[in-house]
Amino acid sequence: MKINLAVLPGDGIGPEIVTQALNVVKAICSKYNHTLSYESALVGAAAIDAYGNPYPDSTHKLCMDSDAVLFGAIGSPRYDNDPGAKIRPEQGLLAMRKKLGLYANIRPVAVFPQLIHRSPLRRDLVENADFICIRELTGGIYFGQPQGRSEDGNTAYDTCVYTKPEIERIVRLAYQYAQKRKKHLTVVDKANVLSTSRLWRQVSQELEKEYPDVKTEYMFVDNAAMQIIQYPKQFDVIVTENMFGDILTDEASVITGSLGMLPSASVGIHTSVFEPIHGSYPQAAGKDIANPLATILSAALMFEYSFGLKTEAENIRQVVDKSLQVGIVTEDIASDGKSRKTSEVGNWIVKTINNI
Ligand code: IPM
Numbered sequence: 001m002k003i004n005l006a007v008l009p010g011d012g013i014g015p016e017i018v019t020q021a022l023n024v025v026k027a028i029c030s031k032y033n034h035t036l037s038y039e040s041a042l043v044g045a046a047a048i049d050a051y052g053n054p055y056p057d058s059t060h061k062l063c064m065d066s067d068a069v070l071f072g073a074i075g076s077p078r079y080d081n082d083p084g085a086k087i088r089p090e091q092g093l094l095a096m097r098k099k100l101g102l103y104a105n106i107r108p109v110a111v112f113p114q115l116i117h118r119s120p121l122r123r124d125l126v127e128n129a130d131f132i133c134i135r136e137l138t139g140g141i142y143f144g145q146p147q148g149r150s151e152d153g154n155t156a157y158d159t160c161v162y163t164k165p166e167i168e169r170i171v172r173l174a175y176q177y178a179q180k181r182k183k184h185l186t187v188v189d190k191a192n193v194l195s196t197s198r199l200w201r202q203v204s205q206e207l208e209k210e211y212p213d214v215k216t217e218y219m220f221v222d223n224a225a226m227q228i229i230q231y232p233k234q235f236d237v238i239v240t241e242n243m244f245g246d247i248l249t250d251e252a253s254v255i256t257g258s259l260g261m262l263p264s265a266s267v268g269i270h271t272s273v274f275e276p277i278h279g280s281y282p283q284a285a286g287k288d289i290a291n292p293l294a295t296i297l298s299a300a301l302m303f304e305y306s307f308g309l310k311t312e313a314e315n316i317r318q319v320v321d322k323s324l325q326v327g328i329v330t331e332d333i334a335s336d337g338k339s340r341k342t343s344e345v346g347n348w349i350v351k352t353i354n355n356i
């Protein structure tokens, strides 16, 4: 198969982890005889520095012309404590999501048995927890207008907007995932307070009838935040709006033992984007210490979702599992004090892919 990728390393540790993931992609492509081509482009603070725009048109065109996007991370401390900054790196990520029509962010939350001891939750609560969060990504309060400040600067406002078609397409997608899994969908909203949530609930209840094989449950977001730590095994597929999803997926990720392990896929109208769920971790940039596994596992999701190549994806997951078993891991998850560098972990994974 021909595989043509856009590679967007972004900021902070992005370039280091993406380099490792790309090496893994190269190894898999040569092992399974796929023809790989790729081109890199700037996004985030790196793109502001070079072009004054966190998502330049040239980067967008490259993404549109590619089969999939491998993405690192965005964000820089240079902007974080400057509320007056006119251009922010995160705007690049939002522009990319909007322009590529990436309305669904899919975050599988699976527990790695080797890392359970690192979970903030008791072993019996997290063991075998396995669910998927599907977060709406191009609507809601992140994009609703008006957004801004009053003239005197003393009042600020954001607007949460959802239309029926926006809700319908994401909830349908969530039902399709549930049908392929344990047939249990939890729709998370705040319908007791927000009118957008009441529309979510109405649309979901209408769709529920079309998927009688799936058990649908409705949960308020505050309760969901509690249930995720109290009894995570109850979940199979969670679907929710943009900001609730942002918050719940960070929460869900840590119960697995490490934020450095979880991949994500953003899919929708144009090219899909695959990225780790963690951020740009600027303190570690350039030190060769960041955990590359979430990005490598994002590449596995890419083979599976964008190209239907399940064996290739499974091969990557197997080798990542093996690296955990034998302890070839970075310092964030090393347990015996013997940690490896980012590049050492990547090289070991490439070597192991070639040998099995
Ligand atoms: C995420 C991040 C982004 C978001 C930020 C960096 C804009 O937290 O992908 O979850 O809020 O969506």
Ligand code: MG
Binding pocket: 246, 247, 250
């Ligand atoms: Mg987030």
